[in-house]
Amino acid sequence: MESLYNVFKRRGYTRRDFLKSALLIASTIGMGPSFLPQVVKALESKPKPQVLWLSFQSCLGCTQSILNSTSIVPADVLSEYISLEYHETLMFSHRSKEAMDLQKGRYVLVLEGSLPVDGGFYCTGGGRSAEEILKSLMDGAGLILALGSCASWGGIAHAEPNPTKAVAVDEILKHKRVVKLPGCPPVGDVIVSVIASFVVTGKPPEVDGEGRPRVFYGQTIHDRCYRRPFYDAGKFVGSFEGEDAQRGYCLYRMGCKGPITRNACATVRWNGGLSFPIQSGHPCFGCSEADFWDRGFIYRPLSVVEEGFSWKEALAGALIGTALGYGTAYINKKLGGG
Ligand code: SF4
Ligand code: SF4
Missing domain, CATH: 4.10.480.10 (Cytochrome-c3 hydrogenase, C-terminal domain)
Structure with a gap:
């Protein structure tokens, strides 16, 4: 499989264009200009990443976000740089995992949307529940990305009253290392950078206690x-x-x-x-x-x-207040106070 540098060359871009992208990748993944030679070498020699993209309960805003990400690598290079083996929404039929020729430990599993834990009624595909589809592809992924606030936290589908009993993907993949890129949607260049950093370093990025890459989510x-x-x-x-x-x-x-x-x-x-x-x-x-x-x-x-204001709390406060009022009146009455 060809490298990012080869894609640049084949598309008619200059070495200078490639170095500019490599520098952007180095800086966005927090490696800085001194690591540029290491980044350039990796992007010249390592094969482009295989990506499996599963969409569950989402609005597809995360897909749109990466499609609009053109500041790190040009759009036509991006579409080739990421070897999109499978995209649940953009591709019509289910391909079997075997037919995709995935390289163990090397492919990136991108998860967009929350998962319903309703017993297989919502969000099924080819007769399989979202959970079954996810579990059939998780083993062997070198990097599992929970993309967007839905995959990271449950998101809008998880909002009250949560009719599908939607959960974040790491509630299903409890024993897997899931890197979260929350946002509604996440910044497209952040998605590209995290995948690029996996190509360069061969491992997931350093994350905080919530599983978010520190380099992008370390500050408010x-x-x-x-x-x-x-x-x-x-x-x-x-x-x-x-x-x-x-x-x-x-x-x-x-x-x-x-x-x-x-x-x-x-x-x-x-x-x-x-x-x-x-x-x-x-x-x-x-x-x-x-x-x-x-x-x-x-x-x-x-x-x-x-301060914690919410209608629920206000209602609970009113009920408690009313109950206390009745209680006080009852005690007063018993004590002969009125
Ligand atoms: S500025 Fe705030 S609300 Fe807007 S995209 Fe960024 S995190 Fe989301
Ligand atoms: S400085 Fe003001 S506008 Fe900027 S993030 Fe803080 S509260 Fe928001």
């Missing part, structure tokens, strides 16, 4: 946000139409969840590194954090959300 959006000086100075946007918004002040009061959200948006950015939601004037709503959907209240300031 707030840690790296260019509006941070305004936050520190206490200058906040109070309305999307106001002058404060035009001045680019901090979006905390508009509901920004950057302080509790770990993702690469503020560093890698979107659309070829062009921008990210906060740069476009919209608060981060924390799409890469678990259960962000159930927390809701996109435009509610974090200080209010962190």
